[in-house]
Amino acid sequence: xxxxxxxxxxxxxxxxxxxxxxxxxxxxxxxxxxxxxxxxxxxxxxxxxxxxxxxxxxxxxxxxxxxxxxxxxxxxxxxxxxxxxxxxxxxxxxxxxxxxxxxxxxxxxxxxxxxxxxxxxxxxxxxxxxxxxxxxxxxxxxxxxxxxxxxxxxxxxxxxxxxxxxxxxxxxxxxxxxxxxxxxxxxxxxxxxxxxxxxxxxxxxxxxxxxxxxxxxxxxxxxxxxxxxxxxxxxxxxxxxxxxxxxxxxxxxxxxxxxxxxxxxxxxxxxxxxxxxxxxxxxxxxxxxxxxxxxxxxxxxxxxxxxxxxxxxxxxxxxxxxxxxxxxxxxxxxxxxxxxxxxx
Amino acid sequence: xxxxxxxxxxxxxxxxxxxxxxxxxxxxxxxxxxxxxxxxxxxxxxxxxxxxxxxxxxxxxxxxxxxxxxxxxxxxxxxxxxxxxxxxxxxxxxxxxxxxxxxxxxxxxxxxxxxxxxxxxxxxxxxxxxxxxxxxxxxxxxxxxxxxxxxxxxxxxxxxxxxxxxxxxxxxxxxxxxxxxxxxxxxxxxxxxxxxxxxxxxxxxxxxxxxxxxxxxxxxxxxxxxxxxxxxxxxxxxxxxxxxxxxxxxxxxxxxxxxxxxxxxxxxxxxxxxxxxxxxxxxxxxxxxxxxxxxxxxxxxxxxxxxxxxxxxxxxxxxxxxxxxxxxxxxxxxxxxxxxxxxx
DNA sequence: CACCTCAATGCAATCGATTACAGCTGAGTT
DNA sequence: AACTCAGCTGTAATCGATTGCATTGAGGTG
Numbered sequence: 001x002x003x004x005x006x007x008x009x010x011x012x013x014x015x016x017x018x019x020x021x022x023x024x025x026x027x028x029x030x031x032x033x034x035x036x037x038x039x040x041x042x043x044x045x046x047x048x049x050x051x052x053x054x055x056x057x058x059x060x061x062x063x064x065x066x067x068x069x070x071x072x073x074x075x076x077x078x079x080x081x082x083x084x085x086x087x088x089x090x091x092x093x094x095x096x097x098x099x100x101x102x103x104x105x106x107x108x109x110x111x112x113x114x115x116x117x118x119x120x121x122x123x124x125x126x127x128x129x130x131x132x133x134x135x136x137x138x139x140x141x142x143x144x145x146x147x148x149x150x151x152x153x154x155x156x157x158x159x160x161x162x163x164x165x166x167x168x169x170x171x172x173x174x175x176x177x178x179x180x181x182x183x184x185x186x187x188x189x190x191x192x193x194x195x196x197x198x199x200x201x202x203x204x205x206x207x208x209x210x211x212x213x214x215x216x217x218x219x220x221x222x223x224x225x226x227x228x229x230x231x232x233x234x235x236x237x238x239x240x241x242x243x244x245x246x247x248x249x250x251x252x253x254x255x256x257x258x259x260x261x262x263x264x265x266x267x268x269x270x271x272x273x274x275x276x277x278x279x280x281x282x283x284x285x286x287x288x289x290x291x292x293x294x295x296x297x298x299x300x301x302x303x304x305x306x307x308x309x310x311x312x313x314x315x316x317x318x319x320x321x322x323x324x325x326x327x328x329x330x331x332x333x334x335x336x337x338x339x340x341x342x343x344x
Numbered sequence: 345x346x347x348x349x350x351x352x353x354x355x356x357x358x359x360x361x362x363x364x365x366x367x368x369x370x371x372x373x374x375x376x377x378x379x380x381x382x383x384x385x386x387x388x389x390x391x392x393x394x395x396x397x398x399x400x401x402x403x404x405x406x407x408x409x410x411x412x413x414x415x416x417x418x419x420x421x422x423x424x425x426x427x428x429x430x431x432x433x434x435x436x437x438x439x440x441x442x443x444x445x446x447x448x449x450x451x452x453x454x455x456x457x458x459x460x461x462x463x464x465x466x467x468x469x470x471x472x473x474x475x476x477x478x479x480x481x482x483x484x485x486x487x488x489x490x491x492x493x494x495x496x497x498x499x500x501x502x503x504x505x506x507x508x509x510x511x512x513x514x515x516x517x518x519x520x521x522x523x524x525x526x527x528x529x530x531x532x533x534x535x536x537x538x539x540x541x542x543x544x545x546x547x548x549x550x551x552x553x554x555x556x557x558x559x560x561x562x563x564x565x566x567x568x569x570x571x572x573x574x575x576x577x578x579x580x581x582x583x584x585x586x587x588x589x590x591x592x593x594x595x596x597x598x599x600x601x602x603x604x605x606x607x608x609x610x611x612x613x614x615x616x617x618x619x620x621x622x623x624x625x626x627x628x629x630x631x632x633x634x635x636x637x638x639x640x641x642x643x644x645x646x647x648x649x650x651x652x653x654x655x656x657x658x659x660x661x662x663x664x665x666x667x668x669x670x671x672x673x674x675x676x677x678x679x680x681x682x683x684x685x686x687x688x
Numbered sequence: 689c690a691c692c693t694c695a696a697t698g699c700a701a702t703c704g705a706t707t708a709c710a711g712c713t714g715a716g717t718t
Numbered sequence: 719a720a721c722t723c724a725g726c727t728g729t730a731a732t733c734g735a736t737t738g739c740a741t742t743g744a745g746g747t748g
Contacts, residue, residue: 003485005704016728021706029725051459052400053704056733061396072422072623077415084442093456096440098428112437115395224627253627260629279416283568283597285604285629349734360698365736373695397734400703 004047013041024049055117062092064306065113067106069126069149071098073222073250074278075293076124079147082299083122090307092119101221103127107134114141120306125151128190143309145302148293149192157305157319159298161326163193166291167200169328170245170273173289175208177271177335179242183216185230185255186247194219194247197275201245216241220251227254228261235262240270243334249274249281252288256333260285272333286332293326348389357385368393399461406436408650409457411450413470413493415442417566417594418622419637420468423491426643427466434651436463445565447471451478458485464650469495472534487653489646492637493536501649501663503642505670507537510635511544513672514589514617517633519552521615521679523586527560529574529599530591538563538591541619545589560585564595571598572605579606584614587678593618593625596632600677604629616677630676638668 006024010017015034022030023038024047030038041047055061064087068076084094095118099106106126111134113121120143125131132151138144139156146158174182184201186194198217205212218233220226227246231254234240240259246252252274256266264270266286274281274290281288301322330336350368354361359378367374367382368391374382385391399405408431412420428438439462443450450470455478457465464487469475476495482488483500490502518526528545530538542561549556562577564570571590575598578584584603590596596618600610608614610630618625618634625632645666674680 003704006706007704017705018707018729019727022727025706029727031726034726048455048459050400050461050704051456052396052405052461053733054706056394056396056400056735057704057706059733071425072418074416074418077421081415081442081444094441097438098425111392112395115392117394117396224623253624257627279568280597280624280627283601283624284627347734350736351734361735362698362700362737363696366697369736373697375696378696394734397703398736400705401734401736403703 003050004045005050006047009038009041009045009047012045013037059117060119061117063095063116063118064092064303065095065097065109065116065118065121067097067099067109067113067121067123069099069101069106069124070222071096074280075248075276078278079124079295079299082295083147083302086296086299086303090303099126101126103130103134106131110134110138114138118142119310120144122147122302122306124148125192128152128192128195130190143306145305145309147298147302152192155319157302157309157321159301159305159322160324161291161293161298162323163196164200164203166275166326166328167197167245168204170275170291171201171204171208171210173328173330173334174243174245174271174273175210177243177267179210179271181211181213181241182243182245183218183234183241184212184245184247185218185220185227185251187221187226187251188219191222197247210243211241213241222248222250224250224254224257227251227256228258229254231255231258231262240264243271243273246272246274249276249278249288249290252290252333253280253284256284256286256288267333267335271335274333277329282331289331289334290329291326292329294324297324347394348391349394350391353382353385353389353391356389357382369398403461404463405461407439407460407462408436408647409439409441409454409460409462409465411441411443411453411457411465411467413443413445413450413468414566415440418624419592419620422622423468423639423643426639427491427646430640430643430647434647443470445470447474447478450475454478454482458482462486463654464488466491466646466650468492469536472496472536472539474534487650489649489653491642491646496536499663501646501653501665503645503649503666504668505635505637505642506667507540508544508547510619510670510672511541511589512548514619514635515545515548515552515554517672517674517678518587518589518615518617519554521587521611523554523615525555525557525585526587526589527562527578527585528556528589528591529562529564529571529595531565531570531595532563535566541591554587555585557585566592566594568594568598568601571595571600572602573598575599575602575606584608587615587617590616590618593620593622593632593634596634596677597624597628600628600630600632611677611679615679618677621673626675633675633678634673635670636673637670641668 006017006020010020020038023035087094097109103126122145124147135151136154144156148160150158189195218230244255256272259266266272274288277290277292281290350361350364354364364382367379431438441453447470466489468491479495480498488500492504494502533539562574588599600616603610610616618632621634621636625634
């Protein structure tokens, strides 16, 4: 348990700790002979720097913290994977936290990451309003980038996709497949993702004259269960429209399943779309038409912004909002353009 | 960015840093009046302990590291969630790392966690053999518990399920459903999970006289893609047996999908079983019969062992192997006992 | 009143690595 | 021969919190 310290290496090499430090952190001038001696001694003893001590001394940890709403949501896990990969290239490590979709837990995680002196934080806020104080407070103390979702009215960097453009593609595609009425199933409008996606959906639906009944905009949470429940409610309240547009894939999976369970054929009688393109979206029956998020790009941009913020540090310049254009992935839960819709 | 230190609090309260520390960290003996003054000063300044400095001083970080083979495997993410929850109750935090199924990356992560002075490590090793040196080495330096999978020939604590007992239930159930021949589709025998599950499968299959052709034991990796590929290979090489027993749910999802794609009805013509009971296993068509792992129990036991190891510390007692009994979850990818099998 | 006990508090060392500053050495310069 | 300067290397301060030991003083005892 007792670890090898720089002092022990110094003693064995017959030099001072300063010299050892200079050799190992490859700064400063050291003669070749001494360098060899020190490296030899370090190897012999199996020396490893004590990251804690180093962090205390120069208040950098080469560590980035990330907070996501739910680690069980495959979209976030693959985003995490991308981020970790991008960070690896910079020699930084990731400290991952799960907020369990609770702004309170989220606030605690953010505080704890800050206390641990991470060099920066990447967060996908759990709530568009309630997450605000904690996010803003954290952003005031260290570099912070919001990913995918964002908090209303904070001034931080953000990277995500253009939800409005994506929804335009989705609605166009559904319209091509013959949809003349549609419902929207999302989480809450206090989530920027649902809010943006709904805005994009509604705007294009209006332009194309697709009917969206006010009571066919259903808001719950990002889960399979909610998707199932939403369909049950729609059916109970008068039946399904031509298309069901979901704010994420989990909801869409539940929606698809419920449609089939209630005897509605997808996509023959009702078309369904998701959002995110999680891996499982291609595995259900039918495979889901969805919006693919360029996760690696998002992650790379986030890491880049963080590095930049860490560098300039002193002067907080204007914040960047980077929105990437996602692509529609057409699978089997929607009708191809040429197929004549059943009802017409 | 400049943080409030204990010295500033001390000055404001008109006491020494020692007193402040005693007030804020421990129940050291401090008069009520002074305590009030100190707390007041700390609040006024918005003092927060510097976790790094504290960690350096008393080499405890109240942090546990966890390394999993793949963060995109839903089984592991829900395990992580359970572990984080269990740790939260002890006031500890989780530092999560993804090994990307690569023993080399895994070794780096373990080393880095150790360097960061985590109080203990929970690891589900990526490989039954190649992960050994890193795991053993890490276990020699600090408390370590293996979860679910384990490395051959290391002496550490371990928590997981009784794969042999689980497979016995699986095979019995398939036999009840009329299966008289079966294939096994897993990752590699160098993964303890596949090895144990296969052993349990084979033993019970022999006892029940279920035919298992040598070339119908297919080994690849834990992925949907491999499940699909395996089915293609089985079909190409002479057709499917009565049942396809998979070493995990991802494989089973791929297998189910491929069977249907190739025109085999599940479970009418071929029964399929998974292992882990990930959330998506109930969402496919048909919903998967699988083995449910008691994740919360596993996590709780792991955290308990870690705490115990951290406490005794000096005397490394004998290591505990805790195996919990999983339960079979019967869904629609297998036949109920009463339904007469098609082929008989 | 001298002496003792014990709670409250401060001083200063400590954890391990980094680094400003200073000292030393020897080659090069005048 | 005296002097400069660059290149190495060591000494000690530093990061911020904790804690063993010393000190103080109030209250108790004989």
